[in-house]
Amino acid sequence: MKIENSVVLVTGANRGIGRTFVEELLKRGAAKIYVAARDTAAVADLLKSGDRRLVPLPLDVTDPYQVAAAATVATDVTLLINNAGFAAFDGAISAPTMDDARTEMEVNYFGPLALTRTFAPILAKTGGGIINMLSMLSLISLPMAGTYAASKAAGLSLNRSIRAELGAQGTQVIGVLAVQTDTAMGAKLPEPRLSPVEVVTDTLDALEAGTNDEVVAGGQSRGIYQAFTADPQKIQAMMLTRLPKRA
Template sequence: MKLQDSVVFITGANRGLGLAFAQAALAAGARKVYAAARNPASITLPGVVPIALDVTDAAQVAAAARDCGDVTLLINNAGISLGSDLLSPNSVEKARAEFETNFFGVWALAAAFAPVLKANGGGAIVNVLSALAWATFPSVATYSTSKAAAWSLSNGLRNELREQGTQVTSLHVGYMDTDMTDGIDAPKSAPADVARVTLEGVEAGLFEVLADDVSRGVKASLSSATPAYAG
């Protein structure tokens, strides 16, 4: 699909990668950008339409799809990481919270907007995943499981939406310079670069965007004798 004259709906658009997506979509010629966040007052980017949306709230998801019937590109960006391993006393509670946003939220938005995209010619969905969909380490283990599930979800949605002409693109990226990685001492990608590369991938019809060296390295390791997920 083309970004020129598109109508883009972005979750978690008030900061970080979501804000970068909104800026990149406007720069690419989008006709309208819906910027969704739990608190629409936190949306300060000129030229976008603020939308109140908690992706874990079924009523708000339904309202967004009903009220934004001109969308041609859905970007499922909203995500949380609570920093938990698998065997700590509260890991199950943290995992449930992460799954509600990172997996069930993505699923709910895709299901709600699928008829909208179909009515508008097919369009596309971008699901923001992670290199951690393919690998894990203790301090983000529950987050990794949610992103692994979201990767499988993306692949399933791609199969089921193909007939209506909807493209599904998965974004995998390592560390980005956002609030989520604050305090982590590692090379980080700029959100603006990740957003730009991802939208270029959408226009090119890619089913997957590997936005940085980390995601490319992890993906390349999967068929090797020492895959990243083996630790």
């Protein structure tokens, strides 16, 4: 699909990769962008430009009522970008409770599922596509972020099922695989880190090229992905040495 004249909903649009998506979509000529965040005050600086293409939308992806309400407002969406994410960066066993693990699944798995189920009928009428922000940890387990990796692995499996189910209505579905990125969330992972611009431009380029598959975004991501596909056991064994820090 083409970005020019598209109508886009971006979750987690207030910072990091989500904010970069908004900025790049504007450059590429999107007609309207619903900038979604749990608190729309967080997108106030984005709205300072006065660009009327930007429409603030209160949306907690874990709240079914807000998800349903969003669909009554954003009835013209042609591209859904499931970007909102949460990472505790803790081990599956070393975490003091399971609360963060549950939140990771709610935000990273059930959130995109709920948004996609809700907006699929709209996309069937308007055409277009879905972008799901995943992670290279969808493929590789990392003990220091054990439950986050599990939520992203679930997201990858979901992404493939969604693509198959929505194929009949012509909805393009992309899952983005990227390594640590220079955002507030990614700062908890080792350097070097990708720039959000590199992740977003690679993703939107793939969308406009008609890709209907997973996209490995960023040069550093492609290097890790090539090493993983060449010898999955070697890369996974290396990652398993990165254990959570003990309190």
